[in-house]
Amino acid sequence: MTVTNNGPSASAGVSVNDLLPNGYTYVSDNAGGAYVPGTGVWTIGALANGASTALQIVATVRATGTYANTATVTSTTTDPTPGNNTSTSTPTPVASADLSIVKGVSNSTPTVGTNVTFTLTVTNNGPSASAGVSVNDLLPNGYTYVSDNGAGAYVSGTGVWTIGALANGASTALQIVATVRATGTYANTATVTSTTTDPTPGNNTSTSTPTPVASADLSIVKGVSNSTPTVGTNVTFTLTVTNNGPSASAGVSVADLLPNGYTYVSDNAGGAYVPGTGVWTIGALANGASTALQIVATVRATGTYANTATVTSTTNDPTPGNNTSTSTPTPVASADLAIVKSVSNATPVVGTNVTFTLTVTNNGPSASAGVSVNDLLPNGYTYVSDNGAGAYVSGTGVWTIGCKSSPPCVRPAPTPTRRR
Known part of the structure; x- marks a missing residue:
């Protein structure tokens, strides 16, 4: 404010009334105490003819209120021209709103293939209301969009969240649910903008960067070339390991120690x-x-036949239930029986006795059940006796052994008399 005494006399008791309206907040002045901001009175005192004096008042423009600021000068000396004793300045304030955004995530170390929730919080720190507020948050390719709670205000294809007007001091939030992919960019940045001037743009951007944990669903399937193999023959076990993802799997190994019902080939x-x-x-x-292994093994006569394979990895497996597979062939018994028959005298005298010895051997590999020998003496002999304790029936020639073990089952044959 500049006050001038245009004369012709000196002016006494000069003062100015300039009480700042409510559109401003007083900060300071250069009157050295002559100006009282509480009353708005600037006391000048005497002012010589032709002299001028000035006052500077610093004020903060508020978001709302009256902005027309009027100053009126008065004096105890008569003023012949009172029309120039008042002056008004009316700035037109430009709205200013300090918007800020903070972005958080529900899990900073999510497992690949699981969902995370990003929460975006926008705050208007004022001093004005903010108009045309929007946020740009297009998910990077390390995520797949699932859903949001923006009720249509967020468009996943463009990443734009339209907020609109936001009052001074108000906040609003958006949650975006996304699936973490096995590869891609994971730094997710959101930026808020407005048609209202923002005096502090440095807080208009926020980034959240989760560190995904790899996850790979390994599965194993075990098959066998013959589900009912003959004991002593070979079977081929085929193990197929598949990585169903979503990540690559490291340190993969399979434990498949053949049980004692098989001999590795x-x-x-x-x-x-x-x-x-x-x-x-x-x-x-x-x-x-996928990768496969074939193991050839010989089926033994006895032992455990359930063959289980289990796959493991140093990478997290979200579905461990398919990491084990068992194949259980049902072996068919096989026993190589042999018989040898000998006679006590190859040139017997007619009318004397000879002894026939029958030796039955089970060469395995299995025990043999229901074993019997058919040895009906021909008419060149007359049956005398045997040591079969009833197991041999001379009338039919059947010797019932029934031996199931693999060691030899030996029974001496009947002693006949050779006819003349």
Whole structure:
């Protein structure tokens, strides 16, 4: 404010009334105490003819209120021209709203394939209301959009969340649910803008960067070339390991130690399978990839036949229920029976006795059940006796052994008399 005495006399008791309206907040002045902001009175005192004096008042423009600021000068000396004793300045304030955004995530180390929820909170720190507020948050390719609670205000294809007007001091939030993918960019940035001037743009952007944990659903299927193999023959077990993703799997191995119902013969793993430990080392297995192993084994006569294989990995597996597979062939018994028959005298005298010895041997590999021998003496002999304790019936020639063990079952034959 500049006050001038245009004369012709000196002016006494000069003062100015300039009480700031409610559109401003007083900050300071340069009157050295002559101006009282509470009353708005600036006391000048005497002012010589032709002299001028000035006052500067610093004020903060408020978001609302009256902005027309009027100052009126008065004096105890008569003023012949009172029309120039008042002056008004009316600034037109430009709205200013300090918008800020904070972005958080429900899980900073999510497992690949699971969902995370990003929460965006926009706050208007004022001092004005903010108009045309919107947020740009297009999910990067490390995520797949699932849903949001914006009721249509968020468009996942563009990433724009339209807020509109936001009052001074108000906040609003949006939650976006997304699935974490196996690969891609995970730094997710949101930026808020407005048609209202923002005096502090440095807080208009917020980034959340989860660190995904790899996850790979490994599965194993075990099959056998013959579900009812004959004891003593070979079967081929085929193990197929598949990585169903979504991540690549590291440190993959399979434990398949053959049970004692089998004897290891060979495999096609080129050294990756160790029959002594049953460990098949696979290593890394890409998402969607499969690999197979064939193990050839001989079926033994006795033992455990359920053959179980289990796959493991150093990568997290979200579905461990398919990591084990069992194949249980039902072996068919097989026993190689042999019989040898000898006679006590190859040139017996007619009318004397000879002894026929029958030796039955089970060469395995299985025990043999229901064993019997048919040896009906021809008419060149007359039956005398046997040591079968009733197991041999001379009238039919049947010797019932019934031996089930693999050691030889030996029974001396009947002693006949050779006819003349």
